[in-house]
Amino acid sequence: MPDLPPPGRAPLLIGGFAGLIAGVLAGLWRFGWPMPDLVAGAPHGVLMMCAFFGTLISLERAVAVSQAWAYTGPLAGALTSLALIAGAPGLSVALGFLVCGVVLIAASACAQRRHDAVHTRVLTLGAVSWLVGVMLWLWQQTPDAAQWWWLGFLVLTIAGERLELSRLVRVSPTMQRLFVLIIALIVLGLVAASVGHTSVLGGALIALAGWLFKEDIARRNLRARGLPRYIAICLLSGYLWLMAGGTLLLTTPSPGSAGWDSAMHTLTVGFVFAMVFGHAPIILPAVLRVKVPYHSGFYLPLVGLHLSLALRVIGDLGDLFALRAHGAMGNALSIALFVLIMVTTATLARARTPTA
Amino acid sequence: MNPHPAAPDASAIREALRAVQDPEIGMNIVDLGLVYDIAVEGNRVAVRMTMTSPACPMGQMILDDVDEAIARLCPDRERSVELVWSPEWSPALMSESAKAHFGWQDDDA
Numbered sequence: 001m002p003d004l005p006p007p008g009r010a011p012l013l014i015g016g017f018a019g020l021i022a023g024v025l026a027g028l029w030r031f032g033w034p035m036p037d038l039v040a041g042a043p044h045g046v047l048m049m050c051a052f053f054g055t056l057i058s059l060e061r062a063v064a065v066s067q068a069w070a071y072t073g074p075l076a077g078a079l080t081s082l083a084l085i086a087g088a089p090g091l092s093v094a095l096g097f098l099v100c101g102v103v104l105i106a107a108s109a110c111a112q113r114r115h116d117a118v119h120t121r122v123l124t125l126g127a128v129s130w131l132v133g134v135m136l137w138l139w140q141q142t143p144d145a146a147q148w149w150w151l152g153f154l155v156l157t158i159a160g161e162r163l164e165l166s167r168l169v170r171v172s173p174t175m176q177r178l179f180v181l182i183i184a185l186i187v188l189g190l191v192a193a194s195v196g197h198t199s200v201l202g203g204a205l206i207a208l209a210g211w212l213f214k215e216d217i218a219r220r221n222l223r224a225r226g227l228p229r230y231i232a233i234c235l236l237s238g239y240l241w242l243m244a245g246g247t248l249l250l251t252t253p254s255p256g257s258a259g260w261d262s263a264m265h266t267l268t269v270g271f272v273f274a275m276v277f278g279h280a281p282i283i284l285p286a287v288l289r290v291k292v293p294y295h296s297g298f299y300l301p302l303v304g305l306h307l308s309l310a311l312r313v314i315g316d317l318g319d320l321f322a323l324r325a326h327g328a329m330g331n332a333l334s335i336a337l338f339v340l341i342m343v344t345t346a347t348l349a350r351a352r353t354p355t356a
Numbered sequence: 357m358n359p360h361p362a363a364p365d366a367s368a369i370r371e372a373l374r375a376v377q378d379p380e381i382g383m384n385i386v387d388l389g390l391v392y393d394i395a396v397e398g399n400r401v402a403v404r405m406t407m408t409s410p411a412c413p414m415g416q417m418i419l420d421d422v423d424e425a426i427a428r429l430c431p432d433r434e435r436s437v438e439l440v441w442s443p444e445w446s447p448a449l450m451s452e453s454a455k456a457h458f459g460w461q462d463d464d465a
Contacts, residue, residue, distance in 0.1 A: 165381065170460055231380065285417055289416075
């Protein structure tokens with residue numbers, strides 16, 4: 001079956017990004033920032049983890065396997081994202097994400113069949129983790145337990161992709177076995193976190209951060225210039241937040257208590273969005289076939305993201321609500337600035353390219 | 357008889373492909389060992405290559421860059437760039453300079 005041409009992929013990406021915008025605004029609404037009625041009380045976590053990341057990663061996987069059927073995953077994700085924003089009932093939304101998850105698993109299995117290795121298996125496991133989260137959400141009617149499996153989806157996806165590249169530095173058999181052990185510990189940690197015990201997951205994430213610091217090609221690419229160096233700095237700064245998030249989970253914070261907001265957002269904003277910032281300049285050209293030439297302005301939103309997250313964590317742990325709220329706003333503005341820089345860079349590059 | 361006597365041979369095309377980078381790794385696809393085969397037959401240039409992973413979404417973009425690099429070198433030739441998954445890529449296929457960059461020792465396979 002043929003691949004879907006890039007113009008057909010753009011609406012899927014837009015559906016995912018609608019989820020990002022609504023999700024970020026819904027998060028800010030919780031801090032009391034004035035927001036449009038549309039996002040008042042909207043499910044922040046579901047919008048970010050399912051509508052945005054679920055759609056985005058299933059689109060990325062569909063592009064990788066280059067099969068038309070694989071795009072039904074991000075199509076379901078994008079449509080469901082819009083339905084969720086429009087206020088569709090939870091059941092229909094969960095069913096939409098269920099379809100997206102099943103196709104994501106099938107596409108991941110397709111990549112795994114082409115090259116059966118630990119890293120492709122971990123990517124498939126990540127997709128399964130997302131579907132487990134959607135099913136838990138459907139069953140429990142609340143995302144409380146599901147959110148851990150969605151977090152697991154992102155962590156496993158990133159871990160699988162980094163393991164793939166770390167082969168370049170020749171990972172020893174011992175370190176490979178250690179990686180598999182850490183992945184097993186993460187899955188065990190997700191089960192425990194679903195029933196309120198986050199310390200195993202915290203320990204596993206600290207171990208993963210340590211493994212990545214040691215084995216990832218990012219450390220070597222610090223000596224490179226331009227885009228590879230920028231990506232390396234995104235990755236390594238993200239691993240620091242992964243370590244911090246894992247440490248916070250060791251204390252098993254409960255929702256609403258000090259440490260809870262920090263634990264969730266060091267992992268999702270500090271770790272995951274640093275990965276997004278690093279990879280967007282190569283994933284956007286791959287998905288849309290637009291060039292996003294590197295320039296040093298890429299560092300601006302990255303620095304903003306990390307500084308505002310540090311403020312947010314200090315505000316959370318020090319029980320300073322205003323500082324936490326401003327930190328969250330800083331996170332949102334950094335993400336908005338990043339999207340603006342990506343769109344502007346791609347548009348200017350397109351205008352400069354002579355048409356054939 | 358070759359209608360393009362001054363046309364570049366496979367080694368010249370291989371050199372031209374050093375301009376194509378894997379942007380994530382920051383290294384060219386020739387040193388990474390991704391280019392399996394370059395055949396120049398009559399008016400046709402055929403390249404068979406792979407990616408480091410089948411889950412890599414940059415595949416088609418890199419194939420386009422390869423096509424462009426060949427077109428710059430010999431615009432009059434027919435071009436075919438094929439993505440293959442067999443044999444599987446392995447880090448052992450990297451050039452000596454790439455292995456040295458990633459810190460491989462002499463006794464590493």
